[in-house]
Amino acid sequence: xxxxxxxxxxxxxxxxxxxxxVANKQVGAAIGVAAASVTEMVDKLEADHLVTHTxxxxxxxxxxxxxxxxxxxxxxxxxxxxxMTQLLYPYDALHGEAELLEHATxxxxxxxxxxxxxxxxxCPHGGVIPDANGHFRHQSTTPLASLQPGGKATIERVxxxxxxxxxxxxxxxxxxxxxxxxxxxxxxxxxxxSRTGKVVMVxxxxxxxxxxxxxxxxxxxx
Numbered sequence: 444x445x446x447x448x449x450x451x452x453x454x455x456x457x458x459x460x461x462x463x464x465v466a467n468k469q470v471g472a473a474i475g476v477a478a479a480s481v482t483e484m485v486d487k488l489e490a491d492h493l494v495t496h497t498x499x500x501x502x503x504x505x506x507x508x509x510x511x512x513x514x515x516x517x518x519x520x521x522x523x524x525x526x527m528t529q530l531l532y533p534y535d536a537l538h539g540e541a542e543l544l545e546h547a548t549x550x551x552x553x554x555x556x557x558x559x560x561x562x563x564x565x566c567p568h569g570g571v572i573p574d575a576n577g578h579f580r581h582q583s584t585t586p587l588a589s590l591q592p593g594g595k596a597t598i599e600r601v602x603x604x605x606x607x608x609x610x611x612x613x614x615x616x617x618x619x620x621x622x623x624x625x626x627x628x629x630x631x632x633x634x635x636x637s638r639t640g641k642v643v644m645v646x647x648x649x650x651x652x653x654x655x656x657x658x659x660x661x662x663x664x665x
Contacts, residue, residue, distance in 0.1 A: 444491075448488060448491075449545075449546060450474065451470065451474070451485075451488060452494075452508060452511055452512040454470055455470060455504055455508075456509065456512035456516060457516070457602060458584060459584030460502060461504045462581065463503065464502060464503045465501050466502075467501065469651070470502065472651060473652065492508075493505055493507060493508035510577040513577035514550070514553075515545055516570070516572075516579075517572055517575075518546075518548040519542065519566075520570055520572045521556045521563070521566075522540070522548070522556070523538070523568070524560050524566055527567050528560070534608065535612055538603040538605055541603075557572075565600075566603075568601050568602075568608070568618070569582075569598075569599055569601060570600050582656075583655060583656040584654060585655055586652070586653065587622075587634075587650040587653040587654070587655050588653075591624060591627055592626055592627055595621065595623050596622055596624075596655035596656065597619060597621050597622075597656050598616060598654075599655060599656045600654050601618070601652060602652035604652055610649055611649075614643045614645070616636065616643070617638070621636075621637040621638070622635065622636050622637070622655075623637070625642060630647045632644070632647070632650050633645075
């Protein structure tokens with residue numbers, strides 16, 4: 444499988460495509476490509492029986508697609524933990540290096556890395572690390588962009604995307620931060636961050652890559 448195909452599978456999984464259909468637009472926005480490019484790649488993945496695609500409804504991973512994606516995510520997130528804890532890479536520089544390493548990582552290497560790191564449960568960006576069999580605990584796929592004024596939530600994880608990570612460092616948003624939405628209009632969400640006491644604005648394109656949880660979200664998913 445080509446690295447490009449692998450990247451698509453990984454993004455679809457991160458967006459919750461193992462549980463529900465993901466819109467082509469979401470995938471394109473996450474990868475940073477045009478809709479036509481997404482359609483072309485999805486056709487190839489469907490021919491390989493890695494995804495199913497229903498026009499105007501979205502893309503969903505098959506069982507084999509989910510397993511392949513989970514192993515890629517496992518490789519990527521293990522390398523991120525290694526780079527940060529052993530080589531002291533900064534938080535916002537992890538993704539690019541891990542992106543290169545994940546595609547060349549065998550199952551045996553991933554298992555040895557997992558053992559060396561004492562079996563970490565999450566990566567530095569809050570994402571759960573699948574086990575050697577591709578099993579993992581499902582996390583929220585509810586984006587910050589959906590939080591309405593007056594709504595409270597906790598930042599659970601963020602997409603591994605360089606521009607997003609740089610932006611979060613600038614406005615000082617961290618995993619576990621509790622936020623209160625003040626406004627959600629004109630392509631941005633304005634929110635109060637309890638840890639810092641500051642009010643910050645996040646553009647919708649970034650807010651789509653920040654995933655939140657709250658008692659209401661947890662109750663709705665039960």
